[in-house]
Amino acid sequence: MALSDDPKQYNDWYYSKQGAWLGQLEYSILSQLMQANNNATLLDIGCGTGYFSRQFSYDGLSVTGVDPASSMIEFAMTQKGDVRYIIGDALALPCTDNEFDYCSAITSLCFINEPQQALLEMWRVSKKGLILGLLNRHSLLYLQKSGRDSYAGARWDSTSDVLQWIASLKPEPSGIEFKSVYFLPGFGILSKKMETFFGRNLQLGGFLAVSIHH
Numbered sequence: 001m002a003l004s005d006d007p008k009q010y011n012d013w014y015y016s017k018q019g020a021w022l023g024q025l026e027y028s029i030l031s032q033l034m035q036a037n038n039n040a041t042l043l044d045i046g047c048g049t050g051y052f053s054r055q056f057s058y059d060g061l062s063v064t065g066v067d068p069a070s071s072m073i074e075f076a077m078t079q080k081g082d083v084r085y086i087i088g089d090a091l092a093l094p095c096t097d098n099e100f101d102y103c104s105a106i107t108s109l110c111f112i113n114e115p116q117q118a119l120l121e122m123w124r125v126s127k128k129g130l131i132l133g134l135l136n137r138h139s140l141l142y143l144q145k146s147g148r149d150s151y152a153g154a155r156w157d158s159t160s161d162v163l164q165w166i167a168s169l170k171p172e173p174s175g176i177e178f179k180s181v182y183f184l185p186g187f188g189i190l191s192k193k194m195e196t197f198f199g200r201n202l203q204l205g206g207f208l209a210v211s212i213h214h
Contacts, residue, residue: 007075011049018187027055033211040101046108050076053083090118095125106133110154116165132210141206175213180205
């Protein structure tokens with residue numbers, strides 16, 4: 001959940017103790033929801049410096065990362081990992097219809113003013129489904145961080161917002177699933193224990209994960 005415009009600072013956060021723990025916590029729920037086979041193709045939208053793109057690649061997916069910021073893409077290309085990177089706009093993806101098995105957008109839609117249009121584009125270029133990682137408005141993290149520090153300018157969404165976006169998808173999705181993690185902001189023992197105590201089906205964590213199936 002790193003939110004920064006500086007590529008090195010953004011990337012370094014995921015290698016701090018808190019960033020490494022939270023990054024893997026978020027990735028584990030996303031990969032669980034996707035359940036993709038090896039060699040499945042994935043377009044990671046708003047990939048930033050490619051942290052999640054690389055995680056999916058390490059698990060055997062063929063990944064393309066797209067981001068509008070050339071500085072992020074240039075930095076991502078210096079990192080290890082078998083990922084293809086391109087510059088592109090989430091509202092007009094430079095991809096053909098059904099080009100990828102899956103699309104992901106992980107804490108990137110929260111900086112797009114037209115998330116429904118971005119979702120339509122993701123739906124257009126994917127064959128099997130979408131994975132979203134959102135900032136959850138119904139969470140302690142929202143109460144603590146909304147509008148502050150690196151979260152300034154980010155939009156916080158809820159399950160009802162997502163359902164409104166999904167209503168415009170054609171053909172209609174065959175299934176939708178919500179899960180969440182990061183219930184207690186911080187990095188202490190209590191924060192970690194809360195993850196196992198609440199379970200991922202409780203939709204009150206700061207990181208809201210969504211899967212939408214074709």
